[in-house]
Amino acid sequence: MYKAVCITGFGGPEVLSVMHKEGRRPGPSELRLRVLSCGVNPIDTKIREGTNFVCKLREGMPFPWGLGFDVAGVVLEAGADSGYQAGDEVLGIAGSPADPCGYAEEAVIPSAMCISVPPSFDIYEAGALPTAGLTAVSIIKLLPKDAKRVLIAGGTGGVGHLLAQYLKHEGRYVALTCSQKNLEFAKTLGADAVYDYTEELPQELLKGFDAVIDMPGGKTGIGLYRYVKDQGTLVTVPTITGDEVIAAAERGIKAVLVRAGKTPKTFAELERYAKAGIRPFVAAKVRLEEAAQAHELLRKAHLPGKIVLTA
Numbered sequence: 001m002y003k004a005v006c007i008t009g010f011g012g013p014e015v016l017s018v019m020h021k022e023g024r025r026p027g028p029s030e031l032r033l034r035v036l037s038c039g040v041n042p043i044d045t046k047i048r049e050g051t052n053f054v055c056k057l058r059e060g061m062p063f064p065w066g067l068g069f070d071v072a073g074v075v076l077e078a079g080a081d082s083g084y085q086a087g088d089e090v091l092g093i094a095g096s097p098a099d100p101c102g103y104a105e106e107a108v109i110p111s112a113m114c115i116s117v118p119p120s121f122d123i124y125e126a127g128a129l130p131t132a133g134l135t136a137v138s139i140i141k142l143l144p145k146d147a148k149r150v151l152i153a154g155g156t157g158g159v160g161h162l163l164a165q166y167l168k169h170e171g172r173y174v175a176l177t178c179s180q181k182n183l184e185f186a187k188t189l190g191a192d193a194v195y196d197y198t199e200e201l202p203q204e205l206l207k208g209f210d211a212v213i214d215m216p217g218g219k220t221g222i223g224l225y226r227y228v229k230d231q232g233t234l235v236t237v238p239t240i241t242g243d244e245v246i247a248a249a250e251r252g253i254k255a256v257l258v259r260a261g262k263t264p265k266t267f268a269e270l271e272r273y274a275k276a277g278i279r280p281f282v283a284a285k286v287r288l289e290e291a292a293q294a295h296e297l298l299r300k301a302h303l304p305g306k307i308v309l310t311a
């Protein structure tokens with residue numbers, strides 16, 4: 001038996017509940033992991049609230065539901081065709097979109113959905129990487145090669161702080177916005193310019209970027225069109241208001257929604273950036289049993305980088 005944090009219904013952090021689950025043996029291409037850290041993502045809080053598309057996929061299925069996509073840990077048992085062995089450290093994606101299961105002491109995951117923990121990472125950085133890193137990689141795939149000047153609105157959060165570093169590694173000009181409290185952190189990411197999002201951006205930035213990446217979505221996302229050059233690209237990241245932002249496209253701007261790619265190709269890209277020394281920043285480590293506190297922090301504390309659960 002192992003501990004897992006599940007939701008007992010839709011609602012606030014109080015619906016997160018510690019349960020005990022029966023472990024299972026991995027199939028030939030699977031790994032059974034002792035999970036040591038698990039990244040907390042906004043999608044987890046949206047599933048908990050019942051507002052994410054994942055909830056539609058699971059409509060009618062009885063609670064409790066598992067939660068959490070990101071895991072890092074040690075292989076307890078490796079399937080014969082998995083390419084890994086007991087004792088290996090891996091990071092990856094736990095469960096399917098309709099059935100996440102990362103908030104747990106154990107998880108069985110497909111070996112195609114993970115990579116070895118890069119040598120320069122500690123296990124908490126490893127748990128922080130999967131969803132945010134795969135999303136950042138998928139955003140870059142949507143950008144034209146000649147998009148030299150990129151603005152990231154929300155550039156110090158989970159996705160943004162990795163994307164900023166990946167884009168700088170690719171040699172692009174990167175400007176980003178964040179709240180005032182994160183301005184100093186933003187400078188450590190190597191960005192060429194940083195702006196406080198509570199203030200109007202300078203007039204000279206209007207139509208000033210080949211590509212703009214929208215992390216906040218909604219009205220803020222729609223307002224970001226003003227900073228995209230004619231014929232430029234706007235990538236909107238939050239699915240929850242993505243269609244709304246895309247519908248507002250004008251001046252020939254290409255507006256697209258990203259979906260975090262979970263394929264061998266995107267994992268390979270993630271590995272490439274990790275080997276180049278780019279690591280996620282872990283702002284807080286919270287015990288698995290205190291997952292409710294982690295959800296409160298994610299929503300209210302405006303921490304830079306990532307929050308991870310430790311199991």
Ligand SMILES: NC(=O)c1ccc[n+]([C@@H]2O[C@H](COP(=O)([O-])OP(=O)(O)OC[C@H]3O[C@@H](n4cnc5c(N)ncnc54)[C@H](OP(=O)(O)O)[C@@H]3O)[C@@H](O)[C@H]2O)c1
Pocket residue numbers: 041042043131132135153154155156157158159160177178179180182197215216220237238239257258259260298302303304305
């Ligand atoms: N489509 C997909 O496949 C996919 C994948 C991953 C994530 N997402 C979604 O993308 C969004 C970002 O994810 P994340 O993990 O980076 O979230 P996060 O860690 O919570 O970061 C959110 C970022 O947005 C900033 N922000 C908040 N209000 C803002 C505003 N008015 N203007 C500009 N920036 C603002 C925050 O800055 P401060 O902290 O400084 O306030 C922070 O940098 C979430 O909605 C998430 O659900 C979608």
